[in-house]
Amino acid sequence: MPSPEHPLISVINLANTVYGQQTESISLVQDYYAISVKKHFNAKMKYGQQPYDFDEGSMAFTAPGQVLRFTPDDHPSSEPSGWLLLVHPDFLWNTPLAKTIKQYEYFDYSVNEALFLSEKEETTIKEILQNIEQEYHANIDKFSQTIIIAQLELLFSYAERFYQRQFITRKITNHQILDRLETILTDYINNRSLVEKGIPTVQFIAESLNVSPNYLSSLLKVLTGQSTQQHIHGRLIEKAKERLSTTDLTISEIAYELGFEHSQSFSRLFKAKTNFSPLDFRRSFN
Numbered sequence: 001m002p003s004p005e006h007p008l009i010s011v012i013n014l015a016n017t018v019y020g021q022q023t024e025s026i027s028l029v030q031d032y033y034a035i036s037v038k039k040h041f042n043a044k045m046k047y048g049q050q051p052y053d054f055d056e057g058s059m060a061f062t063a064p065g066q067v068l069r070f071t072p073d074d075h076p077s078s079e080p081s082g083w084l085l086l087v088h089p090d091f092l093w094n095t096p097l098a099k100t101i102k103q104y105e106y107f108d109y110s111v112n113e114a115l116f117l118s119e120k121e122e123t124t125i126k127e128i129l130q131n132i133e134q135e136y137h138a139n140i141d142k143f144s145q146t147i148i149i150a151q152l153e154l155l156f157s158y159a160e161r162f163y164q165r166q167f168i169t170r171k172i173t174n175h176q177i178l179d180r181l182e183t184i185l186t187d188y189i190n191n192r193s194l195v196e197k198g199i200p201t202v203q204f205i206a207e208s209l210n211v212s213p214n215y216l217s218s219l220l221k222v223l224t225g226q227s228t229q230q231h232i233h234g235r236l237i238e239k240a241k242e243r244l245s246t247t248d249l250t251i252s253e254i255a256y257e258l259g260f261e262h263s264q265s266f267s268r269l270f271k272a273k274t275n276f277s278p279l280d281f282r283r284s285f286n
Helices: 097-103 119-137 144-169 171-190 193-197 202-209 213-224 228-246 251-257 263-274 278-285
Strands: 009-013 026-029 033-039 043-047 050-053 058-062 067-072 081-087
Touching: 009 119, 033 119, 058 144, 081 119, 097 144, 119 144, 144 213, 171 193, 171 202, 171 213, 171 228, 193 251, 202 213, 202 228, 213 228, 228 251, 228 263, 228 278, 251 263, 251 278, 263 278
Parallel strands: none
Antiparallel strands: 009 081, 026 067, 033 058, 033 081, 043 050, 043 067
């Protein structure tokens, strides 16, 4: 790669890089944010425990402190192309983006949850990257950081929009995840796992579906308007209503069956979700 022209931010055109033949896998921990748009990347990449390849061309986001592992292809097909934006956290210091960047959940998605761009979307992202590059190529002055930060915020907003589009347009894959989620929750609730293991966590559900917790919640919010936690609570309330209306079990016994350590916690959740206390619901049903 060429030497960086700015110590804290770089836009790299992969077409202008020189590649040697890497024969061994390598691992690294980066100390910067990396936003990549890659095609024909001649290696397989692991981000956390999830593998991903860039053969089709996609956009991925990685955050500081993440472990990356690259395994080279034995028979590379072509030279990689695309863009890579590297931003050190110090560049964001004392700007609103230093805090708000943590709100962009796609930095915590697994690499196999990368963003697939249409040609039009890729052009939009490319133009923003070129604007950033042109800004730090020019004489750096007191406006440079503000202008680049504004371009970064624009880039992140477009990425959010494109992810929302992806959640909607990749219906078959995403609805398969939703179907599997319902199956996992049904099995968990019906086989006494609630008593033995307690209420399922978002982390447990995400791992069972082989997706990251943030990606799952973002996907569910688009498809159903509810987060993963809200889905879990919703299924618990459904089961609670069934037990309240078809059995003579006490509130404490039902709370225990549903994985609650304290019946007060169960009663508070039931009241919040239904506007009835468990006893009032039982009376109104009867």
